[in-house]
Amino acid sequence: MIPKVYKSIVLGSGISGLSLAWWCRKSKPRDSLLVIDNKKFLEGASAKSAGFLTVGSLNFYNSNLESKGTYAANEILDFCQENHELLHKEGLLSEDVSYRYAGSYSITSKSIDSPHYQQVSDPGVLLKDGEKSYFYALDGSVCAPQLLKKIKQLLQADMLFETSVKIDLKNSTLSLGESTISFKRLFIANNAWFNTLVQTPIIQPVRAQIFRSKPLTRQWDANLYFSEDLVYMRQESDGRVLVGGQRMLDPDQEETFDEGTNNKIQKALVEFAKERLGTPLEVEQAWSGIMGFSKDRVPKVGKINDNVYYQVGFSAHGMGMAFHLAKLVSQWALKGQPPKEIPPYFFTK
Numbered sequence: 619m620i621p622k623v624y625k626s627i628v629l630g631s632g633i634s635g636l637s638l639a640w641w642c643r644k645s646k647p648r649d650s651l652l653v654i655d656n657k658k659f660l661e662g663a664s665a666k667s668a669g670f671l672t673v674g675s676l677n678f679y680n681s682n683l684e685s686k687g688t689y690a691a692n693e694i695l696d697f698c699q700e701n702h703e704l705l706h707k708e709g710l711l712s713e714d715v716s717y718r719y720a721g722s723y724s725i726t727s728k729s730i731d732s733p734h735y736q737q738v739s740d741p742g743v744l745l746k747d748g749e750k751s752y753f754y755a756l757d758g759s760v761c762a763p764q765l766l767k768k769i770k771q772l773l774q775a776d777m778l779f780e781t782s783v784k785i786d787l788k789n790s791t792l793s794l795g796e797s798t799i800s801f802k803r804l805f806i807a808n809n810a811w812f813n814t815l816v817q818t819p820i821i822q823p824v825r826a827q828i829f830r831s832k833p834l835t836r837q838w839d840a841n842l843y844f845s846e847d848l849v850y851m852r853q854e855s856d857g858r859v860l861v862g863g864q865r866m867l868d869p870d871q872e873e874t875f876d877e878g879t880n881n882k883i884q885k886a887l888v889e890f891a892k893e894r895l896g897t898p899l900e901v902e903q904a905w906s907g908i909m910g911f912s913k914d915r916v917p918k919v920g921k922i923n924d925n926v927y928y929q930v931g932f933s934a935h936g937m938g939m940a941f942h943l944a945k946l947v948s949q950w951a952l953k954g955q956p957p958k959e960i961p962p963y964f965f966t967k
């Protein structure tokens with residue numbers, strides 16, 4: 619039986635919601651804490667993700683550089699590095715979540731001048747004429763469902779899976795079917811579905827395609843990002859290869875809440891991998907997940923009233939950013955002032 623009153627309630631059990639719950643637990647160990655999801659556990663984008671940690675992708679860096687300038691691009695990169703470090707410090711990155719730490723290569727035709735990226739000649743995949751490759755040392759990866767299970771287990775929060783959740787802001791209560799629960803603090807972390815719960819249209823659903831191959835004998839460690847092709851690849855410790863991306867091949871079809879595989883994109887991913895690895899991959903499993911995109915592709919945080927906060931819109935980078943941001947948003951809720959470490963671009967205007 620779930621109690622009728624909680625100090626903190628989090629909506630959403632992806633990496634964002636579980637991270638918020640983690641920091642609530644850490645700062646107030648005795649407070650009652652509930653995580654509610656309107657689906658089953660491991661059904662959101664986080665569990666479907668490729669598990670890249672930190673966001674060393676040059677594509678993301680360049681897009682921040684173009685839209686926000688050098689200072690902001692570096693600030694966001696530092697923010698992601700801190701995310702990786704915090705996961706370490708909290709003891710969440712180890713073999714039981716298949717953690718790997720070997721950096722990343724970004725393949726691009728552009729030149730980049732940043733102390734974070736070193737140009738290297740051999741990224742271990744085939745390059746096209748005019749392409750260069752840049753190494754970024756601080757990227758890592760995890761098996762995302764394993765990390766989520768670990769956080770959930772260590773948290774020891776009450777968990778509830780309930781399809782109908784309505785917020786009554788005036789009374790600080792949630793209606794869940796027949797029952798009502800009151801909260802002192804509420805955190806909304808439902809990403810792609812944010813606009814369906816709160817009438818603030820800042821997030822758009824975008825589907826992402828990915829596949830896992832059968833094991834490949836040839837081994838490599840680092841994450842790979844193909845910047846202009848919007849493809850990423852990494853090899854798991856058992857030799858299986860994850861390949862994802864290329865949503866721009868069919869953008870209209872991929873703006874959807876419907877999970878499902880897109881044959882055109884899946885086929886292109888297989889072809890792409892064959893061309894770059896110089897060997898065909900045999901698909902073992904193909905799937906998709908629904909991401910929550912903000913307009914400028916960086917997460918959005920805000921306050922709906924004095925005790926309701928949100929962090930959503932992680933776009934393609936929630937595994938690389940949510941744990942750090944959750945620490946800061948939970949501090950904001952406890953202290954009443956937003957910590958200065960939250961980059962200004964993350965606030966909803």
Ligand SMILES: Cc1cc2nc3c(=O)[nH]c(=O)nc-3n(C[C@H](O)[C@H](O)[C@H](O)COP(=O)(O)OP(=O)(O)OC[C@H]3O[C@@H](n4cnc5c(N)ncnc54)[C@H](O)[C@@H]3O)c2cc1C
Nearest residue numbers: 630632633634656662663664668669670907935936937938
């Ligand atoms: C195929 C794929 C590969 C990706 N690879 C990477 C990667 O390698 N690295 C990276 O950083 N990012 C990656 N991403 C993006 C990343 O997965 C997301 O940015 C991240 O998972 C967002 O986390 P979240 O917790 O905000 O959202 P989610 O994980 O989607 O969690 C939101 C949860 O809210 C629940 N919910 C919805 N509505 C309600 C409601 N009304 N009440 C209660 N709960 C509700 C949903 O059921 C869901 O469980 C990838 C995404 C996909 C799809």
